[in-house]
Amino acid sequence: MNPMTDYLDTNRALWDGWTKLHAVSAFYDVDGFKAGRTTLKAVELEELGAVAGKTLLHLQCHFGLDTLSWAREGAVVTGVDFSPEAVVLARSLSDELQIPATFVCADLYALPGLLDARFDVVFTSYGVLPWLPDLAAWAQVAAHFLKPGGTFYLVEFHPFVALLDEAGERIEHAYFHTPEPERFEAAGSYAAPEADFAGVSYEWAHPLGDVVTALLKAGLTLEFLHEFPFSTHPYPPYLEADAPGRYVWKRRPNALPLLFSIKATR
Numbered sequence: 001m002n003p004m005t006d007y008l009d010t011n012r013a014l015w016d017g018w019t020k021l022h023a024v025s026a027f028y029d030v031d032g033f034k035a036g037r038t039t040l041k042a043v044e045l046e047e048l049g050a051v052a053g054k055t056l057l058h059l060q061c062h063f064g065l066d067t068l069s070w071a072r073e074g075a076v077v078t079g080v081d082f083s084p085e086a087v088v089l090a091r092s093l094s095d096e097l098q099i100p101a102t103f104v105c106a107d108l109y110a111l112p113g114l115l116d117a118r119f120d121v122v123f124t125s126y127g128v129l130p131w132l133p134d135l136a137a138w139a140q141v142a143a144h145f146l147k148p149g150g151t152f153y154l155v156e157f158h159p160f161v162a163l164l165d166e167a168g169e170r171i172e173h174a175y176f177h178t179p180e181p182e183r184f185e186a187a188g189s190y191a192a193p194e195a196d197f198a199g200v201s202y203e204w205a206h207p208l209g210d211v212v213t214a215l216l217k218a219g220l221t222l223e224f225l226h227e228f229p230f231s232t233h234p235y236p237p238y239l240e241a242d243a244p245g246r247y248v249w250k251r252r253p254n255a256l257p258l259l260f261s262i263k264a265t266r
Helices: 003-022 030-034 042-048 065-072 084-097 108-113 135-144 159-163 208-217
Strands: 055-059 076-081 102-105 119-125 146-157 182-187 198-203 221-228 240-243 246-248 259-265
Touching (some): 003 084, 003 198, 030 084, 042 146, 065 084, 065 119, 084 102, 108 135, 135 146, 135 208, 146 208, 208 259
Parallel strands (some): 055 076, 055 119, 076 102, 119 146
Antiparallel strands (some): 146 259, 182 198, 221 259, 240 246
């Protein structure tokens, strides 16, 4: 048996189960989205800028709320996810709300053999990197789908925050990447922690330097790397809200890097 296939199959099964929870969760607030709420945060809206009329590929899109939010901003969108349940729900929302979008169910690494297109923007965000066993191959996929002059944009939880335990008091996890992932027991999900659901995930650490290096080796030109002392989500659990949609470590609000973003061009 192939351990890597087992890891990815286990993660896919987890995300299939999570999709059912997330579709009815307050965290995702699908009813609010249907009423017109955007799921995009100020960070990516400001840093990526206007997308009207541009083609946009959203990697690891889950069930497509951010993808469809970019469509509401005027982009011509394609979302990709490896979870069949997530893609079925994304297509259903696109049809119901009459928001034009294409959704592809595929393992990210296999996508170049399945999708024949190039895009003005390749976008990915929030909690995507730990699910990737191979950053170099991920960066090659992102670069492959960019038109000449196109823009890659990533906003992600800073790898530093994954080091600490849920109380933010001690180092519990590794910062540097190893080929073998860390195994986690999932009770509920990050969006529905009280849900009656159990699963297993396999996740890989990726230090910030590895992320930047992978993109540079894929032939992209770095425009900026930004780090932020706040998060746009209540993750990690030791953060507290200090404003709507803004979470900080209240012991020392400017002490920890909690988010980072990268913009690069081909």
